[in-house]
Amino acid sequence: MSTVVANTDPDELFANPRLVALYDILNGDREDLTVYADVVAEFGARSVIDLGCGTGTLACHLASEGLSVVGVDPAMASLDIARAKPAADRVQWIHGVAQTLPRIQADMALMTGNVAQVFTADDDWDALLRSVEAAIRPGGWFAFETRVPEARAWEQWVPATTQRVLDVPGEGRVETFVELGEVNLPFVSFRHVYRFLDAPSPIELDSRSTLRFRSRSEITESLINAGWAVHDVRDAPDRPGKEYVFIAQRGN
Numbered sequence: 001m002s003t004v005v006a007n008t009d010p011d012e013l014f015a016n017p018r019l020v021a022l023y024d025i026l027n028g029d030r031e032d033l034t035v036y037a038d039v040v041a042e043f044g045a046r047s048v049i050d051l052g053c054g055t056g057t058l059a060c061h062l063a064s065e066g067l068s069v070v071g072v073d074p075a076m077a078s079l080d081i082a083r084a085k086p087a088a089d090r091v092q093w094i095h096g097v098a099q100t101l102p103r104i105q106a107d108m109a110l111m112t113g114n115v116a117q118v119f120t121a122d123d124d125w126d127a128l129l130r131s132v133e134a135a136i137r138p139g140g141w142f143a144f145e146t147r148v149p150e151a152r153a154w155e156q157w158v159p160a161t162t163q164r165v166l167d168v169p170g171e172g173r174v175e176t177f178v179e180l181g182e183v184n185l186p187f188v189s190f191r192h193v194y195r196f197l198d199a200p201s202p203i204e205l206d207s208r209s210t211l212r213f214r215s216r217s218e219i220t221e222s223l224i225n226a227g228w229a230v231h232d233v234r235d236a237p238d239r240p241g242k243e244y245v246f247i248a249q250r251g252n
């Protein structure tokens with residue numbers, strides 16, 4: 001039987017200001033977010049909730065296009081970076097978790113960057129689905145991605161494939177890599193390591209995470225049980241075969 005691990009606080013890499021400052025540099029041009037901007041346009045959503053918005057790249061982009069946007073994240077250090085981005089003043093930022101949302105009545109909720117996998121416990125996942133349902137309007141949409149378990153992404157989460165040295169303004173060189181920890185499916189634990197090479201004395205910080213890899217059928221069943229209709233399950237065009245993009249619709 002699998003161990004159920006509840007994530008209660010955001011991981012250090014989202015919550016420690018020194019590590020969050022590296023997030024956008026590490027994640028590059030965010031081609032992965034195009035899928036969501038396209039889905040928003042396809043379904044004609046004019047008001048959107050970005051759940052687990054992190055450093056706010058998508059939320060700010062959508063706000064700059066004239067949409068009404070709410071960004072939600074429990075990591076204050078991530079929201080601080082988000083608030084400094086262009087168009088951030090047009091976003092309503094909520095410091096909180098996606099399992100307890102106000103009744104916003106938005107057209108669509110989004111979860112990018114595999115946020116879906118942070119809800120490791122069944123109770124949290126079910127609470128999330130119900131909370132989103134109450135936060136969007138009847139007939140509204142929920143689009144999110146989650147890694148395909150069969151693609152076994154974690155096999156690449158090792159120093160040999162993840163090691164990089166970044167040039168970070170104000171920090172100098174920062175070496176970073178990922179070390180795989182326990183794989184006890186559906187749970188996978190790993191550690192991000194950050195070495196601040198140009199600090200006056202050597203500093204190494206790390207951030208431990210555990211993600212849950214749910215199967216397509218498991219997610220479909222949980223959505224239906226929570227009252228959603230599964231409208232589509234797509235491939236992410238920039239990550240073929242690696243992630244499911246679920247699009248669910250709230251009943252009327």
Ligand SMILES: C[S@@+](CC[C@H](N)C(=O)[O-])C[C@H]1O[C@@H](n2cnc3c(N)ncnc32)[C@H](O)[C@@H]1O
Pocket residue numbers: 009010011014051052053054055057072073074075078096097098099111112113114115118
């Ligand atoms: C991998 S990051 C993705 C951030 C952003 N969506 C993106 O695409 O860059 C995961 C985010 O989920 C947030 N998170 C963790 N637990 C959460 C929860 N219970 N509710 C909402 N967001 C949560 C973290 O703080 C972090 O910002």
